[in-house]
Amino acid sequence: MDYILNILGPLIAGTGVTLKMFLVTIVLAVPLGLALALARISRFGVLSGAVNGYIWLMRGTPLMLQMLFIYFALPFVPVIGVRLPDFPAAVVAFVLNYAAYFAEIFRAGIQSIDRGQYEGAKVLGLTYAQTMRRIVLPQMVKRILPPISNETITLVKDTSLIYVLAMNDLLRAARGIVQRDFTTTPFVVAAAFYLAMTLVLTWGFQYLEKRYAVYDE
Amino acid sequence: MSNSSAIPAMIRAENIHKRFGAVEVLKGVSLTMDKGEVIAVIGPSGSGKSTFLRCLNHLEVINRGHIEIEGEVLASTDSEGLCHYAPETDVRRICRKMGMVFQHFNLFPHLTVLQNIIEAPITVKGMKREEIVPVAEELLRKVGLFAKCDSYPARLSGGQKQRVAIARALAMEPDIMLFDEPTSALDPELTGEVLRTMRQLAEEHMTMLVVTHEMGFAREVAGRVIFMDQGEIVEARPAAELFAKPEHPRTKAFLDNML
Numbered sequence: 238m239d240y241i242l243n244i245l246g247p248l249i250a251g252t253g254v255t256l257k258m259f260l261v262t263i264v265l266a267v268p269l270g271l272a273l274a275l276a277r278i279s280r281f282g283v284l285s286g287a288v289n290g291y292i293w294l295m296r297g298t299p300l301m302l303q304m305l306f307i308y309f310a311l312p313f314v315p316v317i318g319v320r321l322p323d324f325p326a327a328v329v330a331f332v333l334n335y336a337a338y339f340a341e342i343f344r345a346g347i348q349s350i351d352r353g354q355y356e357g358a359k360v361l362g363l364t365y366a367q368t369m370r371r372i373v374l375p376q377m378v379k380r381i382l383p384p385i386s387n388e389t390i391t392l393v394k395d396t397s398l399i400y401v402l403a404m405n406d407l408l409r410a411a412r413g414i415v416q417r418d419f420t421t422t423p424f425v426v427a428a429a430f431y432l433a434m435t436l437v438l439t440w441g442f443q444y445l446e447k448r449y450a451v452y453d454e
Numbered sequence: 455m456s457n458s459s460a461i462p463a464m465i466r467a468e469n470i471h472k473r474f475g476a477v478e479v480l481k482g483v484s485l486t487m488d489k490g491e492v493i494a495v496i497g498p499s500g501s502g503k504s505t506f507l508r509c510l511n512h513l514e515v516i517n518r519g520h521i522e523i524e525g526e527v528l529a530s531t532d533s534e535g536l537c538h539y540a541p542e543t544d545v546r547r548i549c550r551k552m553g554m555v556f557q558h559f560n561l562f563p564h565l566t567v568l569q570n571i572i573e574a575p576i577t578v579k580g581m582k583r584e585e586i587v588p589v590a591e592e593l594l595r596k597v598g599l600f601a602k603c604d605s606y607p608a609r610l611s612g613g614q615k616q617r618v619a620i621a622r623a624l625a626m627e628p629d630i631m632l633f634d635e636p637t638s639a640l641d642p643e644l645t646g647e648v649l650r651t652m653r654q655l656a657e658e659h660m661t662m663l664v665v666t667h668e669m670g671f672a673r674e675v676a677g678r679v680i681f682m683d684q685g686e687i688v689e690a691r692p693a694a695e696l697f698a699k700p701e702h703p704r705t706k707a708f709l710d711n712m713l
Contacts, residue, residue, distance in 0.1 A: 356513055357560030361574035362550040371577055376564050453608035454563045
């Protein structure tokens with residue numbers, strides 16, 4: 238027990254890094270994903286096609302590779318080349334990658350809304366933007382909660398990939414102690430931390446699902 | 455055309471053509487409708503009557519023809535046969551003169567009954583909540599659903615949903631009401647309440663164009679009845695005449711089948 242209390246410090250610090258990565262990614266990737274989804278379903282073929290290609294690229298290559306590319310290779314790319322410190326580089330990779338997955342979830346949600354809803358809004362004089370904001374997107378939220386919950390829980394665990402940029406997230410902190418002390422206890426503690434984080438998320442999403450259950454369809 | 459001193463027709467549709475792919479659904483349909491008229495459109499399914507209604511308020515885009523709402527041109531066709539619509543903002547403004555009630559209600563499930571009704575007046579007309587709520591409550595009283603103000607649509611019966619949908623359309627103060635088979639999705643015992651609401655509206659001299667299978671309603675409430683078949687208007691006459699003595703054999707066959 239004393240040992241666990243002893244190693245708690247660095248593990249909590251690692252959890253801080255993990256949470257920061259998680260929160261920044263969510264806050265940026267959700268709006269970007271929504272924008273991508275709306276672009277993907279727009280009637281402008283070029284825009285829709287470009288987003289389609291983007292999603293293919295982001296889902297078709299490993300997140301770790303994307304992160305390594307942005308950190309190591311981006312500085313040498315002409316014109317857009319920029320050298321990013323480790324945390325911003327990781328954030329950019331995570332946001333670009335997760336936005337692609339979110340975009341597909343949003344798109345599925347938007348396209349599951351009955352055409353009659355658009356017609357009902359249109360005959361009342363709502364513009365397309367008003368229809369989206371007031372009628373379609375609020376209904377979409379209810380339908381996409383389960384897949385979004387999935388994706389955010391995956392994100393909590395994916396943050397452990399940032400160890401390749403030598404950032405001390407929860408898992409890397411635990412591994413450091415394991416290698417120093419020759420005991421696997423830190424792994425168990427780290428697992429408990431991950432479980433606690435995902436439990437909070439699970440509860441959060443269950444609460445949201447209940448709140449949205451006030452109306453049936 | 456309509457720039458004379460005479461009051462323009464509420465709806466003037468001329469020679470409307472509409473194709474879905476290779477199928478020609480409307481083959482030159484024309485209709486002129488005056489203020490306060492109640493017209494019922496009847497005909498077998500697939501006759502194009504719903505499509506015709508949907509063309510009038512731009513839910514469908516016509517391929518050829520001319521549509522004028524209260525003297526304003528919504529769509530017209532030039533001498534080369536190309537169909538042009540008014541600019542988008544004009545289209546929206548013109549179409550707002552028409553309220554529409556759908557077969558499947560199309561209420562917004564995430565909003566309560568009251569919210570369903572006040573949504574468009576607030577979002578589209580920029581009305582204040584405190585201005586529109588009393589109006590909405592009055593409309594709900596009129597359709598007999600004031601008690602359901604705070605219910606979500608899923609908690610209502612089909613007949614109640616349709617009456618809310620009518621109230622929602624009326625909240626935008628349309629000059630014309632279009633009804634697209636408003637009772638076709640209802641259990642037979644629920645059609646009465648919706649038809650009563652519509653009858654009340656007709657008595658208040660609302661201009662109404664009603665696509666329906668309710669022959670009783672068409673006969674008793676409509677001034678004129680239009681019989682459509684295979685994308686054409688076969689016969690359009692005062693209700694009493696059409697039901698008593700259909701001129702066209704197709705009308706007669708259809709009525710014999712329905713009654």
